[in-house]
Amino acid sequence: MLHSKTRWHSPAADPDQVRDLARSLSISPLLSSLLVTRGFTAPDEALLFMDGGTDDSYDPFLLKGMAQAVPRIRKALEEEEHILVYGDYDADGVSSTSLMIYLLRHMGASFDIYIPHRSNEGYGLHNHALDWAVQQGVTLVITVDTGISAVHQIAYASQLGIDVIVTDHHEPPGLLPEAFALINPKQHDCSYPFKGLAGVGVAYKLAQALLDGRVPEEWSEIVAIGTIADLMPLLDENRSLVRKGLASMRNSPFPGVRALLEVSGVTMSTVGAVNIAFGVAPRINASGRLDHAGRAVALLTTTDSVEAGQLAGELDLLNKERQMVVERIVAEASDKLAGQIGDGQPPDIIVLANQGWNVGVVGIVASKLLERYYRPVIILDIHPETGMCKGSARSIPGLDIYEALTSCSSLMDHYGGHPAAAGMSLHRDNLDAFAAALNEYAAGVLTPEDLIPVTAADGETEVADLTLQAALELERLAPFGMSNPLPKFIVRGAAVKETRTMGQDGKHLKLVLQQGRHTIEAVAFGKGALAELLPGGTRVDVLAELSVNEWNGSRKPQLMLQDLAVPEAQLLDLRGSTDAVKRAVRLKELLQPYSGSTPFTVAAVFQNSRQSPLSELNGMSLWTYDEDGGITALPHGQAEHNGSVSLLCLLDMPETPEQLDALLAAFPQADNIALLHALRDGRDRLQVPTRDHFKILYKLLASIAASAVPEREVLLRLSRQSSLGVRMLGRMLDVFEELDFIERTGGMITFVSAPAAKSLSASHHFVRLGQTAEMEQYFMDGSAHELESWMQARRQGVS
Structure with missing residues (x-):
């Protein structure tokens, strides 16, 4: 029996709605069910979601602050003011900064860019950067993917004579900065219909407003990278922007994008959102985590293919280094937590801090510990000289980590983020109080059910429904990502027809699953060790994604296993x-x-x-x-x-x-x-005794032991003259002794020439030998199914 690693939850779609939608759109019941469970029950809504529409972009001037920002930027262009684009060091910030570079180049602006160093400066707008800007002659700062919380810094900019336009998408704090313009769809009085834009999405809306909607199509590639990397919902306007970006990326004019796809091992013609999330984004993020994000900006904005290849290679090496750093810190953090809790349960919110934990990767470490313990996790690096702690948080669906941080904001110097992820800084003297306050808040919010990991599935289905056509149809729901995940299906009671391992050292698992006459291959990466637990005939429940496996010109459906269970012992x-x-x-x-x-x-x-x-x-x-x-x-x-x-x-x-x-x-x-x-070897095994066995033995004994003979010699001679082994013969001698056919004295055996007639079945040793031999045959030669059935019958007899 294998229990699934998480609880699987799948909504039950209304069968009438599924049938009606399938008929209206001429789609399979599987695709129809997915649309219904994701809220698209009307045919026109479902069709728009799958295929897009002619008007899938909102007027950028619906964003509060846009009407003030556009004329101020145009004035700066007309008067040849020097503009500073102030970005952030993550993939969204890099994408936002890169997009603004393309925009300002396109408009002929005089500009500089500034991205703070993650480790040395930290997140957000900094006064020393504004001092530098003044020295460069900057009179207008445009922030991208940052600035919504920079109350004091923007006030300082005003004292320096610098106007600041904020474009951001993070949660606005209670007190907003007095900027020249604030553009953030999450402002409470902003009427923009879609609140899920990434930082690069907000920057793109600014470009739309400045260019009267005539934004070059290829700029959507930069928007797609930042939107996917920042885990923004791939719904509504984001869906349209990412679709356009991925389509453009398949024939990208940007040397940097082409080079990034190449080092990530992604085929340009088939690039998708998953490739960006797991291939491109980590390499861009590695730049800001271990070096400076400016290198990634240079890659996305270069026009030189040679430079692009060199920069992409550097990011790839940084990403490999980042992986090793993460492994080390995860091990250290796990040991630290184990030392704190012993054999007990971890706290509701795990807070761990240490010197030498690279602040650039603490968010990844937090994610890995969250996966292991299924608790909100905060990992902080402590500066050895100043005692300041900088860290990142990752949370579970049951707890809004931004709200949790807000509840103890007085203990931090700075914080910001989303319900699922956040960043913060505080002094180490406040660490204990910080952890205590967070856990006090969590105690009033989290329920025991919140701490049990749940995986959302899209429904239960049969192997018969997981066809190649169904797999191809699912592509109409792409791009997949946040709020529109890759569909996951539950298949129950499938029989394992074949089991084998794949890859170097058998690292990966491949199964052939069967239901009735229908079969499908299933692959689980990194699960090769489970092969010995899943022999042919095992009944399994699986949670899997449906994909298309292409090999040597042929295509067939394939399941990518996410979790599995064996429900029976x-x-x-x-x-x-x-x-x-x-x-x-x-x-x-x-x-x-x-x-x-x-x-x-x-x-x-x-x-x-x-x-x-x-x-x-x-x-x-x-x-x-x-x-x-x-x-x-x-x-x-x-x-x-x-x-x-x-x-x-x-x-x-x-x-x-x-x-x-x-x-x-x-x-x-x-x-x-x-x-x-x-x-045991064949001759060393017991056999179910028969009368013929004993007849043969009786005759042999009569010739061997007419007078007293050492028992060992008798056994050896009997073994040579018969097909029976010494162990079996010894048990038969016990029967003969019990029936008075032989006498045993001092290790010697003597044959009794005229014994009284007795039935073999009257011997306890005869009955016991038969039972023992039967048991041994099952344990030695019986199939697993035969042995299991026999033991079950025996168990029932015992009970």
């Missing part, structure tokens, strides 16, 4: 393992992440004669078979289990039916039973 057939102890430890490691919400418990059972390093079985409940037919728990290495365990490892098979019965009685419930015992 499993008998894992690993008989003949060369090292049963190591295999048990490995199984424990494999199964623990799939133990669900219940405590993960493991028991190992073995024969007293086993010479095993028990220390390797740390954390397991250890049991040995008794010679008198029971099983006994060892006093060390024990765990509470009340008869129910996640994994029961049989390092050795029971030698007698009584030992098996005791085992089944001690563990009436086990999610998984692993058979790890050795396989």
